[in-house]
Amino acid sequence: MRQQRGGVGAGRRxxxxxxxxxxxDRVFRFVRLAEFEIFFVLFFLIAFFLFKDLMSRPEYNQLFVKKPDLDDPWP
Incomplete structure (x- = not known):
């Protein structure tokens, strides 16, 4: 009889x-392990870009640069 090729251990089991x-599987395992840290970083990145966009508008920038009026009766 002829022997068959690929017995035990031949090729992938x-x-x-x-x-x-x-x-x-390793990527999913890492995501499950670092889920909180990933959400934490994403939250701050989204908040940073959102506020950066808001504060780059000229009307918002004038609030920080404008000097107070010296004739104002309030201290």
Whole structure:
């Protein structure tokens, strides 16, 4: 009788996941581990860009640069 090629250990086993599957699993594991930190950084990035856009408008910038009127009766 002729022997079949690829006995035990030849090629990839059926229960061994591929390289792409292992990489995706590691990414998901990292995201689950660092979920709070990721949301924390994203919150501050979004807030920074939102307020940066708001404060770059000239009408908002005048509030910070305008000097108070010296004839004003209030101290």
């Amino acid at each position: 059926g229960d061994d996941p591929g390289l792409l599957t292992r990489a995706v």
